Amino acid sequence: MAxxxxxxxxxxxxxxxAASPVRIDKPLVSLxxxxxxxxxxxxxxxANDQARARYLxxxxxxxxxxxxxxxxxxxTATQYVVSVGVxxxxxxxSLLFDTGSSNTWVGAAKPYAKTSTSNDTGHRxxxxxxxxxxxxxxxxxxxxLGDGLTITQQSIGVxxxxxxxxxxxxxxxxxxxxxxxxxxxxxxxxxxVMDNLFSEGIIDTEVLAVSFAPATSDNDTNGELTFGGxxxxxxxGSINYVPITSTSPANEFWGIDESISYGSSPIMxxxxxxxxxxxxxxxxxxxxxxxxxxxxxxxxxxxxxxLRISSSQFSSLQTLNFNIGGTTYGLTPNAQIWPRSLNSAIxxxxxxxxxxxxxxxxxxxxxxxxxxxxxxxxxxxxxxDTTNSQxxxxxxxxxxxxxx
Ligand SMILES: *[C@@H]1O[C@H](CO)[C@@H](O)[C@H](O)[C@H]1NC(C)=O
Ligand SMILES: *[C@@H]1O[C@H](CO)[C@@H](O)[C@H](O)[C@H]1NC(C)=O
Ligand SMILES: *[C@@H]1O[C@H](CO)[C@@H](O)[C@H](O)[C@H]1NC(C)=O
Ligand SMILES: *[C@@H]1O[C@H](CO)[C@@H](O)[C@H](O)[C@H]1NC(C)=O
Ligand SMILES: *[C@@H]1O[C@H](CO)[C@@H](O)[C@H](O)[C@H]1NC(C)=O
Ligand SMILES: *[C@@H]1O[C@H](CO)[C@@H](O)[C@H](O)[C@H]1NC(C)=O
Ligand SMILES: *[C@@H]1O[C@H](CO)[C@@H](O)[C@H](O)[C@H]1NC(C)=O
Numbered sequence: 001m002a003x004x005x006x007x008x009x010x011x012x013x014x015x016x017x018a019a020s021p022v023r024i025d026k027p028l029v030s031l032x033x034x035x036x037x038x039x040x041x042x043x044x045x046x047a048n049d050q051a052r053a054r055y056l057x058x059x060x061x062x063x064x065x066x067x068x069x070x071x072x073x074x075x076t077a078t079q080y081v082v083s084v085g086v087x088x089x090x091x092x093x094s095l096l097f098d099t100g101s102s103n104t105w106v107g108a109a110k111p112y113a114k115t116s117t118s119n120d121t122g123h124r125x126x127x128x129x130x131x132x133x134x135x136x137x138x139x140x141x142x143x144x145l146g147d148g149l150t151i152t153q154q155s156i157g158v159x160x161x162x163x164x165x166x167x168x169x170x171x172x173x174x175x176x177x178x179x180x181x182x183x184x185x186x187x188x189x190x191x192x193v194m195d196n197l198f199s200e201g202i203i204d205t206e207v208l209a210v211s212f213a214p215a216t217s218d219n220d221t222n223g224e225l226t227f228g229g230x231x232x233x234x235x236x237g238s239i240n241y242v243p244i245t246s247t248s249p250a251n252e253f254w255g256i257d258e259s260i261s262y263g264s265s266p267i268m269x270x271x272x273x274x275x276x277x278x279x280x281x282x283x284x285x286x287x288x289x290x291x292x293x294x295x296x297x298x299x300x301x302x303x304x305x306x307l308r309i310s311s312s313q314f315s316s317l318q319t320l321n322f323n324i325g326g327t328t329y330g331l332t333p334n335a336q337i338w339p340r341s342l343n344s345a346i347x348x349x350x351x352x353x354x355x356x357x358x359x360x361x362x363x364x365x366x367x368x369x370x371x372x373x374x375x376x377x378x379x380x381x382x383x384x385d386t387t388n389s390q391x392x393x394x395x396x397x398x399x400x401x402x403x404x
Contacts, residue, residue, distance in 0.1 A: 026204050026228060029148040033080045033097060033223030035215055037345050045346045046305030049281050049373065050361045055128065056100060056274065057249060057368045078215065078280050078342075078374060080223055082171055085144035086156065087115035093168035097225065099210075099254050099384060100276040102178040102192050103127050104143070104171055105134060105157045108164035117142040117152075124184035125157040129278075136160045138183065143193060149203075149227060151196045173208055173384065177252055194227075194386060203228030206386035210277065211235075211396070212378040214403045215339050235381035235394035242325035244389045247272035250368045254384055256324060256391050258370065260288060263318030267291040270323070271369040275382060275391055279373030281306075282331075282357045285364035289357070292320075298355050303347045306338065306354040314353050322376070329393060334402045335379045 080097045086106055091113040093106045103125065106112050123138040136157040143154040159169065172178070172192065179190040191199065198206040211234040213222040224234060245255040250272035260268040268288035284292065292298075296317060298307030309317070317333035338346065338354040348354055356375035360368075379399050383392035 026202070027148065028226055028229045028231065029146045030224050030226040030231060031082050031084075031146045032221050033082055033210075033212070033225055034094075035212070035220045035222055036079050036081055037215060037342055044305075045280060046358055049279050049283060049358070049371075052100070052129075052276075052279055053283055053360050053368075053371055056253065056276070056371075057362070057366065078345075079165075079167070080212065080277060080374070081167065082225060084171055086141050087113055088117045088142050089115065090142070090144045095169045095171040096167050096278075098170050098172050098278045099174050100274070100278040101127065101129060101170065101172040102174040102176055103157055103182055103190065104154065104193055105136065105159060105169035107136070107159040107169060108162055109166055109168045111162075112139075112158045115141075119153070121155075123186070125182050125190075126184060127157070127182050134159065138190075143196075145193070145197075145227060149197060151193060151200060151202065154193060154196055155190045174253055175386070197227060198387070205229065208384045209234070210377065210382045210384070212277075212374060213396075213398045214335075214378045214401060215342060230381075230383055230392075235396050236399075237395050239381070239383055239392040239394040240325060240327040241383070241385070241388070241390040241392040244391065245272040247367050250274050253368075254391055255368070258322050258324045258372075260284065260370075261321045261323070262292055262295045263321075265291075265295060267295065268364065268370070271364050273368055273370030273372070275372045275377070275384075277374065277377065279371045280356075280375065281371075281373050282375045283360040283371045283373070284357060285362065285366075285369040286359050287363050288369075289359040292357055296355065301348070301352070301354060303349075304338075304354055306346070306348070306356070306358060309337075309353050309355060311353065320357065322372070324393060327393070329376075329380055329395070330399075331376070331379060332400055332402075334404050335375070335399075337404050339404045 081094050082097045083092050084095050085092050119140045121138045125138040126135040136159045139156050140153040143151045176189045176192050181187050194206055197203045209226040209230040211224040242256050245251050245257050253274040255274045257270050257272050259270040297313045298309045301308035320331040322329040336355055338356050343350050381394040381396050
């Protein structure tokens with residue numbers, strides 16, 4: 001008996017030992033992200049970002065109200081767009097890349113092309129973004145990301161109508177909790193593209209890494225999404241991680257705690273907020289924004305809604321320091337200004353200087369006191385790690401670039 005169980009244990013041990021060396025790390029797959037700027041003129045940059053902030057803070061309430069309207073999730077002056085294949089053979093769709101929502105949508109500009117893998121689940125799906133609600137039919141289908149990643153039976157929403165600023169839909173890579181109650185007849189969550197990549201064994205760890213870079217022209221292919229790991233060629237130094245904040249409602253998103261100083265003067269004590277690729281600017285609580293406005297000497301510009309500073313105020317601008325988990329991420333003066341080559345896209349004047357830090361529209365202490373949008377993410381590599389419930393940042397070759 002004793003011999004039998006020891007033999008059994010030995011066999012198990014042998015299997016365990018034999019099993020570990022055969023584990024092969026799956027190759028990483030990356031997709032290019034194209035930055036599109038709508039230079040036909042979009043005077044509502046700030047208003048759109050603030051509307052999104054209000055919605056994110058108040059998501060449950062908005063859902064109850066069931067607001068409807070035109071889809072303004074894409075109504076930003078800049079968007080990061082990724083090409084995703086759906087069906088077999090796959091049709092490529094240009095999708096808005098969004099860490100602040102978690103449903104995947106197609107069919108808004110280019111009609112959804114059904115193939116033998118397309119399966120109408122018979123469910124309706126509906127998601128509120130900002131002041132608009134998108135509704136459609138829920139399908140499952142094969143989704144292909146780049147050359148290497150093929151997900152079977154990914155849930156996708158197919159737009160009821162057309163028109164979405166020329167885009168085909170959304171790739172929502174926020175936490176799965178944000179999909180709760182988006183199906184009309186069920187309270188269940190819907191596994192995201194990231195969840196399925198992991199559960200179908202296509203990636204080893206549920207990690208998404210994002211490399212953005214400051215814009216230099218209208219349409220730049222200057223970003224990269226990496227699934228299942230990070231790309232060390234895209235950042236400098238090391239990645240520092242912080243846990244998802246425990247503060248609600250920021251903890252429903254990619255929420256973190258941070259404090260902000262302008263030079264050495266504190267302007268925002270440590271508080272919770274989010275990292276969001278659906279927001280263009282950096283929005284901070286009204287009290288922190290007032291302190292920033294005072295410190296920079298900026299004045300509210302009527303045509304853009306942004307703070308405008310003179311060239312001499314720009315020369316004396318201090319670094320804006322974001323303290324996240326004990327690491328300081330410095331936003332240089334150049335990183336605090338809107339790209340001057342794109343002033344006309346937001347209704348500004350070519351020769352003026354506008355600041356990308358603005359007011360979230362409510363005072364601190366409400367559980368979602370800042371949003372680090374593109375203006376932040378174009379200067380720091382970011383890592384969204386579902387497996388370990390953490391967010392990471394690293395410096396890049398663009399951190400101190402003077403491209404703006
Ligand atoms: C990592 O980034 C480098 C430099 O941009 C690129 O050449 C390479 O293909 C990327 N690797 C992966 C796995 O995406
Ligand atoms: C189609 O969807 C239904 C409902 O979700 C599911 O039961 C069925 O297995 C799916 N069929 C295929 C071929 O994916
Ligand atoms: C650019 O913005 C204008 C005004 O908001 C809008 O009508 C147009 O559809 C947008 N174009 C693209 C390509 O997003
Ligand atoms: C940028 O991309 C949009 C959408 O594809 C297109 O309408 C626009 O003409 C492009 N602009 C430039 C300068 O290529
Ligand atoms: C930070 O908190 C301290 C203590 O409550 C307070 O005195 C100080 O004014 C706060 N600073 C900012 C920038 O809000
Ligand atoms: C801004 O400056 C004014 C005038 O110096 C001062 O009264 C006010 O307290 C300052 N506000 C903040 C938030 O620093
Ligand atoms: C950016 O510049 C600051 C100030 O000169 C310096 O301390 C920091 O190391 C630089 N960061 C990077 C990533 O180059």
